[in-house]
Amino acid sequence: MLDVIYRKTQAGLTEIQTRASGLSLKQRQLLIMIDGKTPAHALPMAMPEKxxxxxxxxxxxxxxxxxxxxxxxxxxAVPAPAPSTAAATAAVAAPGGFTLGLNVVRISAGQVARIRSILHMTNQNHLSGELDDMIGEMEHLVSVADIERCIGRYLQVMKTRGMESAAQTYLAQIRTVVR
Structure with missing residues (x-):
């Protein structure tokens, strides 16, 4: 997550000029520093990584x-090529029995990014970064089956740590992303 390079959207540029969103001082400072070139870990913000x-x-x-x-x-590692078919039934049960229940084989890069963000946040907050490698590998995935396997692994770790109820809350957010 901290190796990601962010850029401002048009809404972000407008926010800098108008202050319409009521961002906190730290959020506004961070927004101003984002330049589309600097990875997040190199932004000069004095705050804990979390x-x-x-x-x-x-x-x-x-x-x-x-x-x-x-x-x-x-x-x-070089990611495996994704299946070329755009539509088929993908109800493959991942470890832990998790399925997104979609009727497609691929999801968009934007959806994958949002899923990675959710998993990254919970990984940092609840698992002390234990799944960093897996989440990093997800960047190039577009197969629903591959995403489901990653989420299944995440669920297993959360369950082992006794955090299954917290995981279910995040899974609801993930399902919302893919709908």
């Missing part, structure tokens, strides 16, 4: 910033 990630996610969800790219993950 807070920085949270503020970036808030700005992204509010439509004030968007992902412009990212630094390649360390030891990045």
């Amino acid at each position: 807070d920085l990630v949270h503020k970036l996610l808030e700005l992204e969800w509010d439509g004030l910033i968007e992902r412009a790219g990212s630094l390649p993950p360390k030891n990045a």
